[in-house]
Amino acid sequence: MAKYNTLLYYCYSTIANAEQFAADHLKFCKSLGLTGRIIVAEEGLNGTVSGTVEACQTYMDAVRADGRFGSLEFKIDEVDEPSFVKMHCRYKSEIVHSGLRDPNVINPQQQTGKHLEPAEFLAMKDQKDVVVLDVRSNYEHNLGKFKNAVTLDIENFRDFPAMINELAQYKDKKILTYCTGGIKCEKASALLLHEGFKDVYQLHGGIIKYGKEAGGEDFDGKCYVFDNRLSVEVNSVNPVVISTCFNCGKVTPKMINCANPECNEHFTQCDECGTAMEGCCSDACKEHPRKRQYDGTGYYVKVPQPVNTAKKGNLQLAD
Structure with a gap:
Protein backbone atom coordinates (compact mmCIF):
# COMPACT_ATOMS: atom_id res chain seq x y z
CA MET A 1 0.00 0.00 0.00
CA ALA A 2 1.32 3.43 -0.97
CA LYS A 3 2.49 5.71 1.85
CA TYR A 4 1.38 8.88 0.09
CA ASN A 5 -1.64 10.29 -1.72
CA THR A 6 -1.98 13.09 -4.22
CA LEU A 7 -5.33 14.90 -4.22
CA LEU A 8 -6.73 16.81 -7.20
CA TYR A 9 -9.82 18.95 -6.62
CA TYR A 10 -11.68 22.16 -7.32
CA CYS A 11 -14.86 23.84 -6.18
CA TYR A 12 -16.66 26.92 -7.46
CA SER A 13 -18.09 28.45 -4.29
CA THR A 14 -18.02 32.04 -3.08
CA ILE A 15 -15.28 32.74 -0.54
CA ALA A 16 -15.51 35.99 1.38
CA ASN A 17 -12.14 37.46 2.40
CA ALA A 18 -10.47 35.06 0.00
CA GLU A 19 -7.02 36.60 0.45
CA GLN A 20 -7.10 35.97 4.20
CA PHE A 21 -8.55 32.50 3.60
CA ALA A 22 -5.54 31.69 1.40
CA ALA A 23 -3.09 32.75 4.12
CA ASP A 24 -4.90 30.74 6.78
CA HIS A 25 -5.26 27.72 4.51
CA LEU A 26 -1.54 27.74 3.76
CA LYS A 27 -0.76 27.56 7.47
CA PHE A 28 -3.19 24.67 7.87
CA CYS A 29 -1.65 22.73 4.97
CA LYS A 30 1.85 23.25 6.34
CA SER A 31 0.73 22.07 9.78
CA LEU A 32 -0.22 18.74 8.15
CA GLY A 33 3.08 18.48 6.30
CA LEU A 34 1.38 18.69 2.91
CA THR A 35 3.05 19.89 -0.27
CA GLY A 36 1.26 21.18 -3.31
CA ARG A 37 -0.26 24.11 -5.14
CA ILE A 38 -3.60 25.71 -4.28
CA ILE A 39 -5.25 28.73 -5.88
CA VAL A 40 -7.89 30.65 -3.91
CA ALA A 41 -10.21 33.28 -5.37
CA GLU A 42 -13.54 34.79 -4.48
CA GLU A 43 -15.03 32.23 -6.88
CA GLY A 44 -13.61 29.15 -5.14
CA LEU A 45 -10.72 26.71 -4.70
CA ASN A 46 -8.45 24.86 -7.13
CA GLY A 47 -5.76 22.60 -5.76
CA THR A 48 -3.43 19.66 -5.98
CA VAL A 49 -1.87 18.60 -2.68
CA SER A 50 0.25 15.63 -1.68
CA GLY A 51 1.25 14.03 1.60
CA THR A 52 0.94 10.97 3.78
CA VAL A 53 -2.29 9.01 3.58
CA GLU A 54 -3.16 10.16 7.09
CA ALA A 55 -2.43 13.84 6.41
CA CYS A 56 -4.47 13.76 3.21
CA GLN A 57 -7.40 12.18 5.02
CA THR A 58 -7.27 14.86 7.71
CA TYR A 59 -7.17 17.52 5.00
CA MET A 60 -10.14 16.05 3.13
CA ASP A 61 -12.18 15.76 6.32
CA ALA A 62 -11.49 19.39 7.22
CA VAL A 63 -12.37 20.74 3.77
CA ARG A 64 -15.54 18.67 3.55
CA ALA A 65 -16.60 19.96 6.96
CA ASP A 66 -16.71 23.50 5.54
CA GLY A 67 -20.23 24.07 4.26
CA ARG A 68 -18.96 26.17 1.37
CA PHE A 69 -17.30 23.14 -0.20
CA GLY A 70 -20.03 20.54 0.14
CA SER A 71 -19.95 19.73 -3.60
CA LEU A 72 -16.18 19.33 -3.72
CA GLU A 73 -14.95 15.96 -5.00
CA PHE A 74 -11.41 14.72 -4.41
CA LYS A 75 -9.65 12.63 -7.03
CA ILE A 76 -7.12 10.50 -5.16
CA ASP A 77 -3.93 8.98 -6.58
CA GLU A 78 -1.71 6.64 -4.61
CA VAL A 79 1.93 7.67 -5.10
CA ASP A 80 5.30 6.41 -3.88
CA GLU A 81 6.50 9.86 -2.87
CA PRO A 82 4.99 13.34 -2.54
CA SER A 83 4.22 14.94 -5.90
CA PHE A 84 5.55 18.35 -4.88
CA VAL A 85 8.53 19.73 -3.02
CA LYS A 86 6.93 22.82 -1.47
CA MET A 87 3.53 24.05 -0.33
CA HIS A 88 1.98 27.08 -2.03
CA CYS A 89 -1.47 28.55 -1.47
CA ARG A 90 -2.00 31.77 -3.40
CA TYR A 91 -4.80 34.26 -3.79
CA LYS A 92 -5.66 35.13 -7.40
CA SER A 93 -8.52 36.72 -9.30
CA GLU A 94 -9.63 33.37 -10.79
CA ILE A 95 -9.05 29.75 -9.82
CA VAL A 96 -8.30 28.96 -13.46
CA HIS A 97 -7.08 31.84 -15.61
CA SER A 98 -9.61 32.45 -18.39
CA GLY A 99 -9.98 36.23 -18.47
CA LEU A 100 -13.74 35.65 -18.02
CA ARG A 101 -14.15 37.57 -14.79
CA ASP A 102 -17.66 39.01 -15.14
CA PRO A 103 -19.90 36.75 -13.00
CA ASN A 104 -22.93 38.21 -14.78
CA VAL A 105 -21.67 36.65 -18.02
CA ILE A 106 -19.81 33.48 -16.94
CA ASN A 107 -20.66 32.01 -13.55
CA PRO A 108 -20.17 28.23 -13.09
CA GLN A 109 -22.28 28.38 -9.93
CA GLN A 110 -25.28 29.36 -12.06
CA GLN A 111 -24.83 27.75 -15.49
CA THR A 112 -22.51 25.17 -17.00
CA GLY A 113 -22.76 22.30 -19.42
CA LYS A 114 -24.58 19.16 -18.28
CA HIS A 115 -22.26 16.97 -16.21
CA LEU A 116 -21.63 13.51 -17.64
CA GLU A 117 -20.28 10.73 -15.46
CA PRO A 118 -17.48 8.71 -17.11
CA ALA A 119 -19.80 5.86 -18.15
CA GLU A 120 -22.23 8.36 -19.72
CA PHE A 121 -19.39 10.13 -21.55
CA LEU A 122 -18.14 6.77 -22.86
CA ALA A 123 -21.60 5.89 -24.15
CA MET A 124 -22.11 9.25 -25.90
CA LYS A 125 -18.72 10.17 -27.30
CA ASP A 126 -18.92 8.21 -30.57
CA GLN A 127 -22.45 9.14 -31.57
CA LYS A 128 -22.79 10.81 -34.98
CA ASP A 129 -24.22 14.09 -33.67
CA VAL A 130 -21.49 14.50 -31.02
CA VAL A 131 -18.27 16.53 -31.04
CA VAL A 132 -15.74 15.76 -28.32
CA LEU A 133 -13.89 18.99 -27.50
CA ASP A 134 -10.55 19.17 -25.70
CA VAL A 135 -10.32 22.56 -23.95
CA ARG A 136 -6.70 22.13 -22.80
CA SER A 137 -3.48 23.65 -24.13
CA ASN A 138 -1.32 22.34 -26.97
CA TYR A 139 1.33 20.68 -24.82
CA GLU A 140 -1.38 18.79 -22.95
CA HIS A 141 -3.30 17.35 -25.89
CA ASN A 142 -0.07 16.66 -27.81
CA LEU A 143 0.79 14.21 -25.03
CA GLY A 144 -2.62 12.59 -24.90
CA LYS A 145 -6.24 13.11 -25.97
CA PHE A 146 -9.46 11.29 -26.68
CA LYS A 147 -9.57 9.51 -30.01
CA ASN A 148 -11.07 11.79 -32.70
CA ALA A 149 -11.35 14.76 -30.31
CA VAL A 150 -11.33 18.32 -31.64
CA THR A 151 -8.27 20.09 -30.25
CA LEU A 152 -7.49 23.80 -30.18
CA ASP A 153 -4.24 25.56 -31.03
CA ILE A 154 -3.91 27.42 -27.74
CA GLU A 155 -0.95 27.93 -25.42
CA ASN A 156 -3.06 28.72 -22.34
CA PHE A 157 -6.69 28.33 -21.32
CA ARG A 158 -7.05 32.13 -21.37
CA ASP A 159 -6.82 31.79 -25.18
CA PHE A 160 -9.98 29.65 -25.28
CA PRO A 161 -12.51 32.53 -25.58
CA ALA A 162 -10.81 33.69 -28.79
CA MET A 163 -11.51 30.28 -30.40
CA ILE A 164 -15.31 30.56 -30.24
CA ASN A 165 -15.60 31.61 -33.88
CA GLU A 166 -13.67 28.51 -34.96
CA LEU A 167 -16.08 26.35 -33.00
CA ALA A 168 -19.20 27.95 -34.49
CA GLN A 169 -19.36 25.17 -37.13
CA TYR A 170 -20.37 22.76 -34.33
CA LYS A 171 -23.31 24.78 -32.95
CA ASP A 172 -25.85 22.20 -34.13
CA LYS A 173 -23.96 19.32 -32.51
CA LYS A 174 -23.82 17.96 -28.99
CA ILE A 175 -20.58 19.32 -27.54
CA LEU A 176 -18.82 17.10 -25.01
CA THR A 177 -16.04 19.10 -23.36
CA TYR A 178 -13.24 17.59 -21.30
CA CYS A 179 -10.07 18.59 -19.47
CA THR A 180 -7.75 17.14 -16.82
CA GLY A 181 -9.96 17.35 -13.74
CA GLY A 182 -13.05 19.26 -14.88
CA ILE A 183 -12.30 22.81 -13.75
CA LYS A 184 -11.65 24.31 -17.19
CA CYS A 185 -14.80 22.72 -18.59
CA GLU A 186 -16.92 24.59 -16.05
CA LYS A 187 -16.03 27.92 -17.66
CA ALA A 188 -15.57 26.60 -21.21
CA SER A 189 -19.04 25.03 -21.27
CA ALA A 190 -20.56 28.10 -19.64
CA LEU A 191 -19.02 30.30 -22.34
CA LEU A 192 -20.27 28.02 -25.11
CA LEU A 193 -23.80 28.25 -23.73
CA HIS A 194 -23.48 32.03 -23.44
CA GLU A 195 -22.41 32.15 -27.11
CA GLY A 196 -25.49 30.28 -28.30
CA PHE A 197 -24.42 26.65 -28.30
CA LYS A 198 -27.54 24.73 -27.25
CA ASP A 199 -26.43 21.22 -26.27
CA VAL A 200 -23.27 21.36 -24.16
CA TYR A 201 -21.90 18.75 -21.79
CA GLN A 202 -18.76 18.25 -19.71
CA LEU A 203 -16.92 15.19 -18.47
CA HIS A 204 -17.44 15.27 -14.70
CA GLY A 205 -14.12 14.80 -12.92
CA GLY A 206 -12.22 15.09 -16.17
CA ILE A 207 -9.71 12.68 -17.67
CA ILE A 208 -8.47 11.61 -14.24
CA LYS A 209 -11.86 10.36 -13.05
CA TYR A 210 -12.55 8.82 -16.47
CA GLY A 211 -9.38 6.77 -16.14
CA LYS A 212 -10.38 5.50 -12.73
CA GLU A 213 -14.02 4.72 -13.51
CA ALA A 214 -14.09 3.89 -17.23
CA GLY A 215 -10.60 2.44 -17.62
CA GLY A 216 -9.59 5.39 -19.77
CA GLU A 217 -10.97 3.67 -22.88
CA ASP A 218 -10.07 5.50 -26.12
CA PHE A 219 -7.93 8.09 -24.38
CA ASP A 220 -4.78 7.93 -26.50
CA GLY A 221 -1.45 8.72 -24.84
CA LYS A 222 -0.84 9.97 -21.32
CA CYS A 223 -2.43 12.78 -19.32
CA TYR A 224 -0.36 15.84 -18.39
CA VAL A 225 -0.58 16.76 -14.69
CA PHE A 226 0.63 19.89 -12.93
CA ASP A 227 3.06 18.36 -10.44
CA ASN A 228 6.44 16.69 -10.51
CA ARG A 229 5.03 13.53 -12.10
CA LEU A 230 4.34 15.62 -15.23
CA SER A 231 2.17 12.87 -16.71
CA VAL A 232 0.11 9.86 -15.62
CA GLU A 233 -1.24 6.74 -17.29
CA VAL A 234 -4.98 6.83 -17.96
CA ASN A 235 -5.94 4.07 -20.38
CA SER A 236 -5.89 0.47 -19.13
CA VAL A 237 -8.24 -0.80 -21.89
CA ASN A 238 -6.68 0.06 -25.26
CA PRO A 239 -3.60 2.23 -24.58
CA VAL A 240 -1.42 3.70 -27.32
CA VAL A 241 1.35 6.30 -27.40
CA ILE A 242 0.68 9.25 -29.70
CA SER A 243 3.34 11.78 -28.71
CA THR A 244 6.67 12.07 -30.47
CA CYS A 245 10.08 13.43 -29.51
CA PHE A 246 10.35 17.15 -30.22
CA ASN A 247 13.95 16.68 -31.39
CA CYS A 248 14.10 13.43 -33.37
CA GLY A 249 10.45 12.50 -34.00
CA LYS A 250 10.62 9.09 -32.35
CA VAL A 251 7.50 7.97 -30.50
CA THR A 252 7.85 8.70 -26.79
CA PRO A 253 5.45 9.31 -23.89
Missing part, protein backbone atom coordinates in the same frame (compact mmCIF):
# COMPACT_ATOMS: atom_id res chain seq x y z
CA LYS A 254 7.96 11.33 -21.85
CA MET A 255 7.03 14.94 -21.10
CA ILE A 256 9.61 17.36 -19.70
CA ASN A 257 10.25 21.05 -19.11
CA CYS A 258 13.19 22.62 -20.93
CA ALA A 259 16.26 22.83 -18.69
CA ASN A 260 16.68 26.49 -19.64
CA PRO A 261 14.52 28.28 -17.02
CA GLU A 262 14.03 31.27 -19.29
CA CYS A 263 12.41 28.93 -21.83
CA ASN A 264 10.83 26.26 -19.60
CA GLU A 265 8.95 24.93 -22.63
CA HIS A 266 6.76 21.86 -22.03
CA PHE A 267 7.60 19.25 -24.65
CA THR A 268 8.03 15.53 -25.25
CA GLN A 269 11.56 14.20 -25.56
CA CYS A 270 12.95 10.67 -25.74
CA ASP A 271 15.62 9.57 -23.28
CA GLU A 272 18.34 9.52 -25.94
CA CYS A 273 17.69 13.13 -26.96
CA GLY A 274 17.26 14.06 -23.30
CA THR A 275 20.80 12.90 -22.62
CA ALA A 276 22.23 14.44 -25.79
CA MET A 277 20.39 17.76 -25.35
CA GLU A 278 20.80 17.78 -21.54
CA GLY A 279 17.04 18.23 -21.19
CA CYS A 280 16.87 21.22 -23.53
CA CYS A 281 14.61 21.82 -26.51
CA SER A 282 17.29 23.48 -28.66
CA ASP A 283 21.01 24.06 -28.96
CA ALA A 284 20.49 27.68 -27.90
CA CYS A 285 18.86 26.56 -24.65
CA LYS A 286 21.59 23.95 -24.15
CA GLU A 287 24.21 26.72 -24.22
CA HIS A 288 22.25 29.09 -21.98
CA PRO A 289 24.26 30.18 -18.91
CA ARG A 290 21.31 29.55 -16.55
CA LYS A 291 20.67 26.01 -17.80
CA ARG A 292 19.61 23.71 -14.96
CA GLN A 293 21.15 20.33 -14.26
CA TYR A 294 19.16 17.63 -16.08
CA ASP A 295 18.55 14.57 -13.91
CA GLY A 296 16.48 12.59 -16.37
CA THR A 297 13.09 13.65 -15.01
CA GLY A 298 12.69 17.04 -16.67
CA TYR A 299 10.99 18.48 -13.59
CA TYR A 300 12.49 21.47 -11.81
CA VAL A 301 11.55 23.28 -8.63
CA LYS A 302 10.98 26.94 -9.37
CA VAL A 303 13.66 29.22 -7.94
CA PRO A 304 12.04 32.16 -6.08
CA GLN A 305 12.74 35.48 -7.77
CA PRO A 306 13.23 38.79 -5.89
CA VAL A 307 10.07 40.88 -5.58
CA ASN A 308 9.63 44.65 -5.35
CA THR A 309 13.03 45.27 -6.89
CA ALA A 310 14.23 47.67 -9.53
CA LYS A 311 17.27 47.24 -11.74
CA LYS A 312 19.91 49.94 -11.87
CA GLY A 313 22.94 49.03 -13.92
CA ASN A 314 24.04 45.63 -12.68
CA LEU A 315 22.62 46.16 -9.16
CA GLN A 316 19.35 44.94 -7.70
CA LEU A 317 17.91 47.68 -5.52
CA ALA A 318 15.19 46.72 -3.05
CA ASP A 319 12.33 49.16 -2.46
Whole structure:
Protein backbone atom coordinates (compact mmCIF):
# COMPACT_ATOMS: atom_id res chain seq x y z
CA MET A 1 0.00 0.00 0.00
CA ALA A 2 1.32 3.43 -0.97
CA LYS A 3 2.49 5.71 1.85
CA TYR A 4 1.38 8.88 0.09
CA ASN A 5 -1.64 10.29 -1.72
CA THR A 6 -1.98 13.09 -4.22
CA LEU A 7 -5.33 14.90 -4.22
CA LEU A 8 -6.73 16.81 -7.20
CA TYR A 9 -9.82 18.95 -6.62
CA TYR A 10 -11.68 22.16 -7.32
CA CYS A 11 -14.86 23.84 -6.18
CA TYR A 12 -16.66 26.92 -7.46
CA SER A 13 -18.09 28.45 -4.29
CA THR A 14 -18.02 32.04 -3.08
CA ILE A 15 -15.28 32.74 -0.54
CA ALA A 16 -15.51 35.99 1.38
CA ASN A 17 -12.14 37.46 2.40
CA ALA A 18 -10.47 35.06 0.00
CA GLU A 19 -7.02 36.60 0.45
CA GLN A 20 -7.10 35.97 4.20
CA PHE A 21 -8.55 32.50 3.60
CA ALA A 22 -5.54 31.69 1.40
CA ALA A 23 -3.09 32.75 4.12
CA ASP A 24 -4.90 30.74 6.78
CA HIS A 25 -5.26 27.72 4.51
CA LEU A 26 -1.54 27.74 3.76
CA LYS A 27 -0.76 27.56 7.47
CA PHE A 28 -3.19 24.67 7.87
CA CYS A 29 -1.65 22.73 4.97
CA LYS A 30 1.85 23.25 6.34
CA SER A 31 0.73 22.07 9.78
CA LEU A 32 -0.22 18.74 8.15
CA GLY A 33 3.08 18.48 6.30
CA LEU A 34 1.38 18.69 2.91
CA THR A 35 3.05 19.89 -0.27
CA GLY A 36 1.26 21.18 -3.31
CA ARG A 37 -0.26 24.11 -5.14
CA ILE A 38 -3.60 25.71 -4.28
CA ILE A 39 -5.25 28.73 -5.88
CA VAL A 40 -7.89 30.65 -3.91
CA ALA A 41 -10.21 33.28 -5.37
CA GLU A 42 -13.54 34.79 -4.48
CA GLU A 43 -15.03 32.23 -6.88
CA GLY A 44 -13.61 29.15 -5.14
CA LEU A 45 -10.72 26.71 -4.70
CA ASN A 46 -8.45 24.86 -7.13
CA GLY A 47 -5.76 22.60 -5.76
CA THR A 48 -3.43 19.66 -5.98
CA VAL A 49 -1.87 18.60 -2.68
CA SER A 50 0.25 15.63 -1.68
CA GLY A 51 1.25 14.03 1.60
CA THR A 52 0.94 10.97 3.78
CA VAL A 53 -2.29 9.01 3.58
CA GLU A 54 -3.16 10.16 7.09
CA ALA A 55 -2.43 13.84 6.41
CA CYS A 56 -4.47 13.76 3.21
CA GLN A 57 -7.40 12.18 5.02
CA THR A 58 -7.27 14.86 7.71
CA TYR A 59 -7.17 17.52 5.00
CA MET A 60 -10.14 16.05 3.13
CA ASP A 61 -12.18 15.76 6.32
CA ALA A 62 -11.49 19.39 7.22
CA VAL A 63 -12.37 20.74 3.77
CA ARG A 64 -15.54 18.67 3.55
CA ALA A 65 -16.60 19.96 6.96
CA ASP A 66 -16.71 23.50 5.54
CA GLY A 67 -20.23 24.07 4.26
CA ARG A 68 -18.96 26.17 1.37
CA PHE A 69 -17.30 23.14 -0.20
CA GLY A 70 -20.03 20.54 0.14
CA SER A 71 -19.95 19.73 -3.60
CA LEU A 72 -16.18 19.33 -3.72
CA GLU A 73 -14.95 15.96 -5.00
CA PHE A 74 -11.41 14.72 -4.41
CA LYS A 75 -9.65 12.63 -7.03
CA ILE A 76 -7.12 10.50 -5.16
CA ASP A 77 -3.93 8.98 -6.58
CA GLU A 78 -1.71 6.64 -4.61
CA VAL A 79 1.93 7.67 -5.10
CA ASP A 80 5.30 6.41 -3.88
CA GLU A 81 6.50 9.86 -2.87
CA PRO A 82 4.99 13.34 -2.54
CA SER A 83 4.22 14.94 -5.90
CA PHE A 84 5.55 18.35 -4.88
CA VAL A 85 8.53 19.73 -3.02
CA LYS A 86 6.93 22.82 -1.47
CA MET A 87 3.53 24.05 -0.33
CA HIS A 88 1.98 27.08 -2.03
CA CYS A 89 -1.47 28.55 -1.47
CA ARG A 90 -2.00 31.77 -3.40
CA TYR A 91 -4.80 34.26 -3.79
CA LYS A 92 -5.66 35.13 -7.40
CA SER A 93 -8.52 36.72 -9.30
CA GLU A 94 -9.63 33.37 -10.79
CA ILE A 95 -9.05 29.75 -9.82
CA VAL A 96 -8.30 28.96 -13.46
CA HIS A 97 -7.08 31.84 -15.61
CA SER A 98 -9.61 32.45 -18.39
CA GLY A 99 -9.98 36.23 -18.47
CA LEU A 100 -13.74 35.65 -18.02
CA ARG A 101 -14.15 37.57 -14.79
CA ASP A 102 -17.66 39.01 -15.14
CA PRO A 103 -19.90 36.75 -13.00
CA ASN A 104 -22.93 38.21 -14.78
CA VAL A 105 -21.67 36.65 -18.02
CA ILE A 106 -19.81 33.48 -16.94
CA ASN A 107 -20.66 32.01 -13.55
CA PRO A 108 -20.17 28.23 -13.09
CA GLN A 109 -22.28 28.38 -9.93
CA GLN A 110 -25.28 29.36 -12.06
CA GLN A 111 -24.83 27.75 -15.49
CA THR A 112 -22.51 25.17 -17.00
CA GLY A 113 -22.76 22.30 -19.42
CA LYS A 114 -24.58 19.16 -18.28
CA HIS A 115 -22.26 16.97 -16.21
CA LEU A 116 -21.63 13.51 -17.64
CA GLU A 117 -20.28 10.73 -15.46
CA PRO A 118 -17.48 8.71 -17.11
CA ALA A 119 -19.80 5.86 -18.15
CA GLU A 120 -22.23 8.36 -19.72
CA PHE A 121 -19.39 10.13 -21.55
CA LEU A 122 -18.14 6.77 -22.86
CA ALA A 123 -21.60 5.89 -24.15
CA MET A 124 -22.11 9.25 -25.90
CA LYS A 125 -18.72 10.17 -27.30
CA ASP A 126 -18.92 8.21 -30.57
CA GLN A 127 -22.45 9.14 -31.57
CA LYS A 128 -22.79 10.81 -34.98
CA ASP A 129 -24.22 14.09 -33.67
CA VAL A 130 -21.49 14.50 -31.02
CA VAL A 131 -18.27 16.53 -31.04
CA VAL A 132 -15.74 15.76 -28.32
CA LEU A 133 -13.89 18.99 -27.50
CA ASP A 134 -10.55 19.17 -25.70
CA VAL A 135 -10.32 22.56 -23.95
CA ARG A 136 -6.70 22.13 -22.80
CA SER A 137 -3.48 23.65 -24.13
CA ASN A 138 -1.32 22.34 -26.97
CA TYR A 139 1.33 20.68 -24.82
CA GLU A 140 -1.38 18.79 -22.95
CA HIS A 141 -3.30 17.35 -25.89
CA ASN A 142 -0.07 16.66 -27.81
CA LEU A 143 0.79 14.21 -25.03
CA GLY A 144 -2.62 12.59 -24.90
CA LYS A 145 -6.24 13.11 -25.97
CA PHE A 146 -9.46 11.29 -26.68
CA LYS A 147 -9.57 9.51 -30.01
CA ASN A 148 -11.07 11.79 -32.70
CA ALA A 149 -11.35 14.76 -30.31
CA VAL A 150 -11.33 18.32 -31.64
CA THR A 151 -8.27 20.09 -30.25
CA LEU A 152 -7.49 23.80 -30.18
CA ASP A 153 -4.24 25.56 -31.03
CA ILE A 154 -3.91 27.42 -27.74
CA GLU A 155 -0.95 27.93 -25.42
CA ASN A 156 -3.06 28.72 -22.34
CA PHE A 157 -6.69 28.33 -21.32
CA ARG A 158 -7.05 32.13 -21.37
CA ASP A 159 -6.82 31.79 -25.18
CA PHE A 160 -9.98 29.65 -25.28
CA PRO A 161 -12.51 32.53 -25.58
CA ALA A 162 -10.81 33.69 -28.79
CA MET A 163 -11.51 30.28 -30.40
CA ILE A 164 -15.31 30.56 -30.24
CA ASN A 165 -15.60 31.61 -33.88
CA GLU A 166 -13.67 28.51 -34.96
CA LEU A 167 -16.08 26.35 -33.00
CA ALA A 168 -19.20 27.95 -34.49
CA GLN A 169 -19.36 25.17 -37.13
CA TYR A 170 -20.37 22.76 -34.33
CA LYS A 171 -23.31 24.78 -32.95
CA ASP A 172 -25.85 22.20 -34.13
CA LYS A 173 -23.96 19.32 -32.51
CA LYS A 174 -23.82 17.96 -28.99
CA ILE A 175 -20.58 19.32 -27.54
CA LEU A 176 -18.82 17.10 -25.01
CA THR A 177 -16.04 19.10 -23.36
CA TYR A 178 -13.24 17.59 -21.30
CA CYS A 179 -10.07 18.59 -19.47
CA THR A 180 -7.75 17.14 -16.82
CA GLY A 181 -9.96 17.35 -13.74
CA GLY A 182 -13.05 19.26 -14.88
CA ILE A 183 -12.30 22.81 -13.75
CA LYS A 184 -11.65 24.31 -17.19
CA CYS A 185 -14.80 22.72 -18.59
CA GLU A 186 -16.92 24.59 -16.05
CA LYS A 187 -16.03 27.92 -17.66
CA ALA A 188 -15.57 26.60 -21.21
CA SER A 189 -19.04 25.03 -21.27
CA ALA A 190 -20.56 28.10 -19.64
CA LEU A 191 -19.02 30.30 -22.34
CA LEU A 192 -20.27 28.02 -25.11
CA LEU A 193 -23.80 28.25 -23.73
CA HIS A 194 -23.48 32.03 -23.44
CA GLU A 195 -22.41 32.15 -27.11
CA GLY A 196 -25.49 30.28 -28.30
CA PHE A 197 -24.42 26.65 -28.30
CA LYS A 198 -27.54 24.73 -27.25
CA ASP A 199 -26.43 21.22 -26.27
CA VAL A 200 -23.27 21.36 -24.16
CA TYR A 201 -21.90 18.75 -21.79
CA GLN A 202 -18.76 18.25 -19.71
CA LEU A 203 -16.92 15.19 -18.47
CA HIS A 204 -17.44 15.27 -14.70
CA GLY A 205 -14.12 14.80 -12.92
CA GLY A 206 -12.22 15.09 -16.17
CA ILE A 207 -9.71 12.68 -17.67
CA ILE A 208 -8.47 11.61 -14.24
CA LYS A 209 -11.86 10.36 -13.05
CA TYR A 210 -12.55 8.82 -16.47
CA GLY A 211 -9.38 6.77 -16.14
CA LYS A 212 -10.38 5.50 -12.73
CA GLU A 213 -14.02 4.72 -13.51
CA ALA A 214 -14.09 3.89 -17.23
CA GLY A 215 -10.60 2.44 -17.62
CA GLY A 216 -9.59 5.39 -19.77
CA GLU A 217 -10.97 3.67 -22.88
CA ASP A 218 -10.07 5.50 -26.12
CA PHE A 219 -7.93 8.09 -24.38
CA ASP A 220 -4.78 7.93 -26.50
CA GLY A 221 -1.45 8.72 -24.84
CA LYS A 222 -0.84 9.97 -21.32
CA CYS A 223 -2.43 12.78 -19.32
CA TYR A 224 -0.36 15.84 -18.39
CA VAL A 225 -0.58 16.76 -14.69
CA PHE A 226 0.63 19.89 -12.93
CA ASP A 227 3.06 18.36 -10.44
CA ASN A 228 6.44 16.69 -10.51
CA ARG A 229 5.03 13.53 -12.10
CA LEU A 230 4.34 15.62 -15.23
CA SER A 231 2.17 12.87 -16.71
CA VAL A 232 0.11 9.86 -15.62
CA GLU A 233 -1.24 6.74 -17.29
CA VAL A 234 -4.98 6.83 -17.96
CA ASN A 235 -5.94 4.07 -20.38
CA SER A 236 -5.89 0.47 -19.13
CA VAL A 237 -8.24 -0.80 -21.89
CA ASN A 238 -6.68 0.06 -25.26
CA PRO A 239 -3.60 2.23 -24.58
CA VAL A 240 -1.42 3.70 -27.32
CA VAL A 241 1.35 6.30 -27.40
CA ILE A 242 0.68 9.25 -29.70
CA SER A 243 3.34 11.78 -28.71
CA THR A 244 6.67 12.07 -30.47
CA CYS A 245 10.08 13.43 -29.51
CA PHE A 246 10.35 17.15 -30.22
CA ASN A 247 13.95 16.68 -31.39
CA CYS A 248 14.10 13.43 -33.37
CA GLY A 249 10.45 12.50 -34.00
CA LYS A 250 10.62 9.09 -32.35
CA VAL A 251 7.50 7.97 -30.50
CA THR A 252 7.85 8.70 -26.79
CA PRO A 253 5.45 9.31 -23.89
CA LYS A 254 7.96 11.33 -21.85
CA MET A 255 7.03 14.94 -21.10
CA ILE A 256 9.61 17.36 -19.70
CA ASN A 257 10.25 21.05 -19.11
CA CYS A 258 13.19 22.62 -20.93
CA ALA A 259 16.26 22.83 -18.69
CA ASN A 260 16.68 26.49 -19.64
CA PRO A 261 14.52 28.28 -17.02
CA GLU A 262 14.03 31.27 -19.29
CA CYS A 263 12.41 28.93 -21.83
CA ASN A 264 10.83 26.26 -19.60
CA GLU A 265 8.95 24.93 -22.63
CA HIS A 266 6.76 21.86 -22.03
CA PHE A 267 7.60 19.25 -24.65
CA THR A 268 8.03 15.53 -25.25
CA GLN A 269 11.56 14.20 -25.56
CA CYS A 270 12.95 10.67 -25.74
CA ASP A 271 15.62 9.57 -23.28
CA GLU A 272 18.34 9.52 -25.94
CA CYS A 273 17.69 13.13 -26.96
CA GLY A 274 17.26 14.06 -23.30
CA THR A 275 20.80 12.90 -22.62
CA ALA A 276 22.23 14.44 -25.79
CA MET A 277 20.39 17.76 -25.35
CA GLU A 278 20.80 17.78 -21.54
CA GLY A 279 17.04 18.23 -21.19
CA CYS A 280 16.87 21.22 -23.53
CA CYS A 281 14.61 21.82 -26.51
CA SER A 282 17.29 23.48 -28.66
CA ASP A 283 21.01 24.06 -28.96
CA ALA A 284 20.49 27.68 -27.90
CA CYS A 285 18.86 26.56 -24.65
CA LYS A 286 21.59 23.95 -24.15
CA GLU A 287 24.21 26.72 -24.22
CA HIS A 288 22.25 29.09 -21.98
CA PRO A 289 24.26 30.18 -18.91
CA ARG A 290 21.31 29.55 -16.55
CA LYS A 291 20.67 26.01 -17.80
CA ARG A 292 19.61 23.71 -14.96
CA GLN A 293 21.15 20.33 -14.26
CA TYR A 294 19.16 17.63 -16.08
CA ASP A 295 18.55 14.57 -13.91
CA GLY A 296 16.48 12.59 -16.37
CA THR A 297 13.09 13.65 -15.01
CA GLY A 298 12.69 17.04 -16.67
CA TYR A 299 10.99 18.48 -13.59
CA TYR A 300 12.49 21.47 -11.81
CA VAL A 301 11.55 23.28 -8.63
CA LYS A 302 10.98 26.94 -9.37
CA VAL A 303 13.66 29.22 -7.94
CA PRO A 304 12.04 32.16 -6.08
CA GLN A 305 12.74 35.48 -7.77
CA PRO A 306 13.23 38.79 -5.89
CA VAL A 307 10.07 40.88 -5.58
CA ASN A 308 9.63 44.65 -5.35
CA THR A 309 13.03 45.27 -6.89
CA ALA A 310 14.23 47.67 -9.53
CA LYS A 311 17.27 47.24 -11.74
CA LYS A 312 19.91 49.94 -11.87
CA GLY A 313 22.94 49.03 -13.92
CA ASN A 314 24.04 45.63 -12.68
CA LEU A 315 22.62 46.16 -9.16
CA GLN A 316 19.35 44.94 -7.70
CA LEU A 317 17.91 47.68 -5.52
CA ALA A 318 15.19 46.72 -3.05
CA ASP A 319 12.33 49.16 -2.46
